[in-house]
Amino acid sequence: MSKNCIFNENKLCNDCKECELCELDRKKICNNCGKCLELEGYDIRAIKIDEVFENKEDEKEKINIDIEEFSDFDLEDDNLENDSYDLKEESTEYVDVFDNEENLSYIDDVEELKELLDEGKELGDEVCPGLITYKRNK
Numbered sequence: 612m613s614k615n616c617i618f619n620e621n622k623l624c625n626d627c628k629e630c631e632l633c634e635l636d637r638k639k640i641c642n643n644c645g646k647c648l649e650l651e652g653y654d655i656r657a658i659k660i661d662e663v664f665e666n667k668e669d670e671k672e673k674i675n676i677d678i679e680e681f682s683d684f685d686l687e688d689d690n691l692e693n694d695s696y697d698l699k700e701e702s703t704e705y706v707d708v709f710d711n712e713e714n715l716s717y718i719d720d721v722e723e724l725k726e727l728l729d730e731g732k733e734l735g736d737e738v739c740p741g742l743i744t745y746k747r748n749k
Contacts, residue, residue, distance in 0.1 A: 616622040617630050633639040634647040718724045728743075735743045 614624050616624050631640050633641045635650075718728065735746055737743050
């Protein structure tokens with residue numbers, strides 16, 4: 612879709628590059644310095660703000676909370692001052708699995724698993740240790 616010329620709305624753009632030339636020096640391409648706007652009385656470094664509108668109705672809507680939305684909370688029944696809790700210390704100590712090597716076996720130590728992994732290398736690639744992606748048959 613072709614666009615219209617910015618100088619003449621009735622004319623289609625023919626890429627004459629007239630719109631890219633600087634208004635102060637017709638030999639230069641415009642670099643958007645804004646000096647031409649300053650000559651016309653526009654201050655390009657400042658924007659005049661007449662007034663700021665604040666919508667106070669929106670602020671009030673944000674603050675108002677409908678208590679009925681929280682009706683499933685019964686605050687009167689929750690009297691935590693009379694509640695007592697018995698804290699029992701745990702009698703079991705923390706046991707690290709890697710400290711007890713009887714419960715631990717490595718894949719390379721189990722012969723069947725090692726054979727499965729060796730056969731799997733033909734069917735897939737080990738992306739990172741323990742993660743094998745299998746090739747799909749096409």
